[in-house]
Amino acid sequence: MPDAGSGGVRRRPVYAGVVVVVLALPAGGIVWLFQDELFSPFGDARACEGSTAELPKVISAGGVPLPADASDVHYATLEGTAQVSFLSDRMPDYLHRAGLLPQDAKPFDEQYGSAYALATDEGELPEGLCGPALKGPVWSYISRGPGSGVNVLVERSPVASDRFRSPARAVGTFDIP
Incomplete structure (x- = not known):
């Protein structure tokens, strides 16, 4: 002992x-x-805190999948609505596929969109959405077709008013089926 x-x-x-x-x-x-998977809603690192519904791996806004090159994707869901933020170099193609811009229209035609009140390099992120903010100037597209319900804000180039940023951040708002 x-x-x-x-x-x-x-x-x-x-x-x-x-x-x-x-x-x-x-x-x-x-x-x-594994902190993103452990502490993110639904174990999805793209989902923002407070989201009430999980979106699928391939997110479709109004039935149209995000561009194939979409990166830095974040989403927030609440009461049957989703907001999705992403970066892409394929904005014109996405807007055409989503039916927000006819194939023969120019991206900044005021018949299909309008300037959004956000000054150059000023940032804004919709409430509840996480990730990087949109930087102005921004152009707004609102679907007008029956049952479409998709709104998209896209960053414009601060130096060339007829171009998008490269890559451009977009925030889409749409109803969840």
């Missing part, structure tokens, strides 16, 4: 503390590595 003065009794708590630290380090690393 160890003598109370020899320190043998004290070694067990020290060993237990070392074991706890050794086990906590990998556990903390795993939590850090």
